[in-house]
Amino acid sequence: MEKKNTQQEIEEEIKSKGKDNIIKKIFSWILKNVKFLLIPASRLEELSIRQIEYEKKISKRKFIRRMKSTLTIFGMLLIFFIVTIAVFAPWFSPYTFDVLVGIAPGNYDPPSPAHLLGQGRLGRDILGRIIYGARASLTIALPSILFSLIFGVIFGVIAGFYGGWADSIIMRIMDILLAFPGLILAMVFIAMWGQHMEYIMLAYGIIGVPYYSRLIRSSVVQSRDLPYVQAAKVTGAGNWRIMFKHILPNCIQPVIISFTFDIGGIILSLAGLAFLGFSDPQLIEWGNDIADARLHLYEAPWGAFWPGFMILLAVLGFMLLGDGLRDALDPRLRNIYGAKKKKRKKGKKEENDSYEKK
Amino acid sequence: MTLIEEKTEDSDRDPEVILSVRNLRTYYPVLGGLFRRKIAEVKAVDGVTFNLYNKETLGLVGESGCGKTTIGNTILNLVSAKSGEIYYKGVRIDNNFTNDLRKKIQMVFQDPDASLNPRWKIVNIIGEPLRILERMKKTREIRKRVLELLETVSMKMEHLDRYPHEFSGGQKQRIIIARALACNPEIIILDEPTSALDVSVQAQILNLLKDLQRKFNLSLLFITHDLSVVQHVADRIAVMYLGKFVETGTIEEVFYNPTHPYTRALLSARPTFDPTTKTSRVILEGDVPSPINPPSGCPFHPRCPKYLEQGKSMACSEDVPKKIHLGGEHYIWCNQTK
Numbered sequence: 001m002e003k004k005n006t007q008q009e010i011e012e013e014i015k016s017k018g019k020d021n022i023i024k025k026i027f028s029w030i031l032k033n034v035k036f037l038l039i040p041a042s043r044l045e046e047l048s049i050r051q052i053e054y055e056k057k058i059s060k061r062k063f064i065r066r067m068k069s070t071l072t073i074f075g076m077l078l079i080f081f082i083v084t085i086a087v088f089a090p091w092f093s094p095y096t097f098d099v100l101v102g103i104a105p106g107n108y109d110p111p112s113p114a115h116l117l118g119q120g121r122l123g124r125d126i127l128g129r130i131i132y133g134a135r136a137s138l139t140i141a142l143p144s145i146l147f148s149l150i151f152g153v154i155f156g157v158i159a160g161f162y163g164g165w166a167d168s169i170i171m172r173i174m175d176i177l178l179a180f181p182g183l184i185l186a187m188v189f190i191a192m193w194g195q196h197m198e199y200i201m202l203a204y205g206i207i208g209v210p211y212y213s214r215l216i217r218s219s220v221v222q223s224r225d226l227p228y229v230q231a232a233k234v235t236g237a238g239n240w241r242i243m244f245k246h247i248l249p250n251c252i253q254p255v256i257i258s259f260t261f262d263i264g265g266i267i268l269s270l271a272g273l274a275f276l277g278f279s280d281p282q283l284i285e286w287g288n289d290i291a292d293a294r295l296h297l298y299e300a301p302w303g304a305f306w307p308g309f310m311i312l313l314a315v316l317g318f319m320l321l322g323d324g325l326r327d328a329l330d331p332r333l334r335n336i337y338g339a340k341k342k343k344r345k346k347g348k349k350e351e352n353d354s355y356e357k358k
Numbered sequence: 359m360t361l362i363e364e365k366t367e368d369s370d371r372d373p374e375v376i377l378s379v380r381n382l383r384t385y386y387p388v389l390g391g392l393f394r395r396k397i398a399e400v401k402a403v404d405g406v407t408f409n410l411y412n413k414e415t416l417g418l419v420g421e422s423g424c425g426k427t428t429i430g431n432t433i434l435n436l437v438s439a440k441s442g443e444i445y446y447k448g449v450r451i452d453n454n455f456t457n458d459l460r461k462k463i464q465m466v467f468q469d470p471d472a473s474l475n476p477r478w479k480i481v482n483i484i485g486e487p488l489r490i491l492e493r494m495k496k497t498r499e500i501r502k503r504v505l506e507l508l509e510t511v512s513m514k515m516e517h518l519d520r521y522p523h524e525f526s527g528g529q530k531q532r533i534i535i536a537r538a539l540a541c542n543p544e545i546i547i548l549d550e551p552t553s554a555l556d557v558s559v560q561a562q563i564l565n566l567l568k569d570l571q572r573k574f575n576l577s578l579l580f581i582t583h584d585l586s587v588v589q590h591v592a593d594r595i596a597v598m599y600l601g602k603f604v605e606t607g608t609i610e611e612v613f614y615n616p617t618h619p620y621t622r623a624l625l626s627a628r629p630t631f632d633p634t635t636k637t638s639r640v641i642l643e644g645d646v647p648s649p650i651n652p653p654s655g656c657p658f659h660p661r662c663p664k665y666l667e668q669g670k671s672m673a674c675s676e677d678v679p680k681k682i683h684l685g686g687e688h689y690i691w692c693n694q695t696k
Binding site (some may be wrong): 228 | 431457464471475477486487491521615
């Protein structure tokens, strides 16, 4: 920040600025930054304290950066792993699908070189079955939860925001839905339309709607009259914009949490359905395997353990990701990078302010 | 039962009048009983008439719950009026509040912490009126304009991408003012803009508002309960009690010659700089009556020192107060003619 000595110099500078072309700028930028490119961390030394703080803050403001906690990454890796084995199941599995649903010698045999994790009912290979099982479990659990999430959020926000008659009608319908047990509804659907995956998904999806809409409605009712909603009205925002851009992001936290919890619940309730005999024998699915192996827990614990372990991994992955997502979505949470910086922040802030005044 | 029968000014013609409120009544329903029926009404604003002139600051003073904020909210159509008319430049706006009007009339809210969406960045918060009202689409354009606005409230480029929790109260209030300025408004309704701030920041914000008023030719409706703030910024002042005006006039007229008993009591309760001066403090008895069931006649009469001292006259407790002209812009609403 040198002071310009004379008026002439300033004028010359203004003139020369106009002549600068882009190539010259790029060239000078590279020259200036060669050092920083080659020597790591030298850039930070060059910057003033305030700029360092600013750059750190910028990086924290970016959504992706905020996801960068160890547990969240672990959760993402778990989900990535499960999705990968689901997608590339024929490549990973030691046996083909037909063998895995067929009958082979060796009912509940212990692990052997041919069957690394042992054999299950009717001599089926457990490793192959848990790899293929990822497909069914994910394709049933995720769509049905997404169905209940989307509709639950929409109905809940509308009910909470408009209040009055809309609220009463929507919430009474939700109360009626709450009265159905999920398993029974799924059985009714199967009895009506046969054993189609879509109807089982739909049944569980419908059962989830009232939980989500109740969760979100209560938060919407709280934040409906907050001043920032009034301010949005003053700036001319329509009702839909206020509902889904202003209020919803501030109410989404409990929904994300219960979303991650419910994935495990849905996978397990499929097992319950299989237990009652409403299951496709051609479908390889974790819960089903657990239900089968339950009778042989003492002789063949591997039969129930490995599918259960996969459910654990899936649920853990989604829960960790959900936790990280919730933290990252809330810009007020600054403790992602540890508590130490939070304490020092006050001192740094004063420095910033004093610099700004210059 | 209207409070003021005659129209004092022909406001529809006067080019100086930018906003005109006629006989405004805003009642809030009180719900209760079985099926949440309406069992009573809170008469928050009960027959208020005033004009806001071009480039002036009108201070609206009164104690808590007397309906100041409701007037602001009613002008912006956040709550609907029960009766009465609101004119903007001679066009009636209370039944037809369009987005073009939202450009012209903006509001600054009381609580700077709560009136910024905590999940949004500053550039989006200030850019929202530009997006909705000015229909700007390009992000670069919006950022450029938002930067201009931030600079007018003396903030910097690096504040664009921050979240509201990263700012102090004064800075938040500046951001809110910048948002109000986004669409070049002509009227800004300031709903206690300084009450959540400490005194030094209050002064900064008030001076900023004065500068902005000069720069952009704004008319301000300044709602506050802080008399020293009003004295600092306002040109004219209106004192409210229980949803009604009791005294209006310029700052000099009201502050140096308070005539209505309520205004006198209010002004005598101000803290003074010199503790040795003995002020004849008027102490009112009792509490503010409920606006659900306000006293008949003059709403102030059960607490009015004049009424209590000079024999309880029937006029005060039965007739609506008369509007008395005291010269200049100075009016009081009182039945005590002496």
